[in-house]
Amino acid sequence: MFRKEVLNFKIYETMKGDHRIWLDKNESPFDLPPELKDKMFHELKTIEFNRYPDISALPFREKLAEHLGLDVSNIVVGNGSDQLIDCILDLFVGDQVVIHTPTFGMYTFYAKKKGLELVDIPLDEGYDLPCLDSYGDHVKVIFICSPNTPTGNMIGRDSIVDVLEKGHPVVLDEAYIDYARESNMGLVEEYDNLIILRTFSKAYGLAAMRIGYAVARPSVIQQLSKIVSPFIINKISMKMAEMMLAQDELIRERVTFVKNQRDKLISEFSAYAYPSDTNFVMLDLDAYDYLLERGIVVRRLEGRLKGKIRVTVGTESENREVTAALKDYLDTKGC
Numbered sequence: 001m002f003r004k005e006v007l008n009f010k011i012y013e014t015m016k017g018d019h020r021i022w023l024d025k026n027e028s029p030f031d032l033p034p035e036l037k038d039k040m041f042h043e044l045k046t047i048e049f050n051r052y053p054d055i056s057a058l059p060f061r062e063k064l065a066e067h068l069g070l071d072v073s074n075i076v077v078g079n080g081s082d083q084l085i086d087c088i089l090d091l092f093v094g095d096q097v098v099i100h101t102p103t104f105g106m107y108t109f110y111a112k113k114k115g116l117e118l119v120d121i122p123l124d125e126g127y128d129l130p131c132l133d134s135y136g137d138h139v140k141v142i143f144i145c146s147p148n149t150p151t152g153n154m155i156g157r158d159s160i161v162d163v164l165e166k167g168h169p170v171v172l173d174e175a176y177i178d179y180a181r182e183s184n185m186g187l188v189e190e191y192d193n194l195i196i197l198r199t200f201s202k203a204y205g206l207a208a209m210r211i212g213y214a215v216a217r218p219s220v221i222q223q224l225s226k227i228v229s230p231f232i233i234n235k236i237s238m239k240m241a242e243m244m245l246a247q248d249e250l251i252r253e254r255v256t257f258v259k260n261q262r263d264k265l266i267s268e269f270s271a272y273a274y275p276s277d278t279n280f281v282m283l284d285l286d287a288y289d290y291l292l293e294r295g296i297v298v299r300r301l302e303g304r305l306k307g308k309i310r311v312t313v314g315t316e317s318e319n320r321e322v323t324a325a326l327k328d329y330l331d332t333k334g335c
């Protein structure tokens with residue numbers, strides 16, 4: 001009775017438990033400032049809870065478009081950008097979903113759920129895109145994550161353009177773009193086979209509210225909009241995201257703080273750290289268990305990255321603790 005894809009599926013789990021310091025999910029270390037929470041709770045009173053939200057989140061998309069300097073016809077919003085990954089896999093013809101590992105796990109999750117064929121073309125030694133003459137004739141969509149997780153680096157713009165030139169649909173996931181040097185959003189004007197994914201879950205600190213969006217040419221958005229569930233974004237999430245869009249300065253300050261802390265972490269462990277354009281650092285230190293015993297949760301990496309960890313930049317005191325613990329780890333290892 002159950003599809004084999006479902007029977008074979010492994011539940012996606014993250015670490016749970018009573019630990020002190022959580023640096024495993026690349027969340028923002030900052031909750032909303034109390035004044036903003038107060039304002040939010042006040043705004044909540046104006047919501048008509050018995051009425052559905054706008055069917056396509058139009059007023060919210062208008063504000064987002066203005067913020068990004070785009071038109072509403074360039075944007076579709078989803079309940080987290082994860083939900084848009086799911087929808088995009090229903091958008092195009094073709095059987096093969098191309099991923100470049102090591103990368104974000106959700107591309108695999110949604111492709112497997114639909115029983116689609118996954119084609120992994122691993123990133124090269126520098127974690128950049130490999131150079132290919134052709135991706136073949138059966139490609140549905142190619143996922144590129146830049147800056148990439150869990151490695152932290154940007155993918156070269158030239159290699160992204162090379163892939164776009166092949167003409168297949170390309171999803172460029174820019175979840176970490178606020179921490180990076182430059183975005184590739186400008187490429188949307190040139191390429192109608194490009195969809196860029198963004199989220200409010202990282203730099204905007206709204207992981208709890210589940211809001212993401214896709215940016216593409218109107219001809220693409222028009223089709224994608226048809227298959228995103230109606231009424232997908234709830235009124236509370238939209239209010240919160242609108243409020244954060246008006247907090248440019250706060251976001252900028254926080255992003256600057258995180259970038260400085262990240263660079264400090266990288267320089268403290270320069271022999272083990274990889275370059276990062278994100279709010280996390282990949283370290284060539286097999287210190288997962290050591291940190292966990294000290295109440296610090298990071299991400300343990302696997303496969304090709306076995307023996308490495310990914311550490312999210314936290315608050316100043318959290319970063320101080322993880323730095324001290326990692327130094328102790330190196331001391332005990334006699335490094």
Ligand SMILES: *Cc1c(COP(=O)(O)O)cnc(C)c1O
Nearest residue numbers: 080081082104175199201211212
């Ligand atoms: C965190 C993250 C997302 C965000 O997902 P949401 O569903 O919007 O919370 C998307 N892509 C990558 C690569 C991420 O790390």
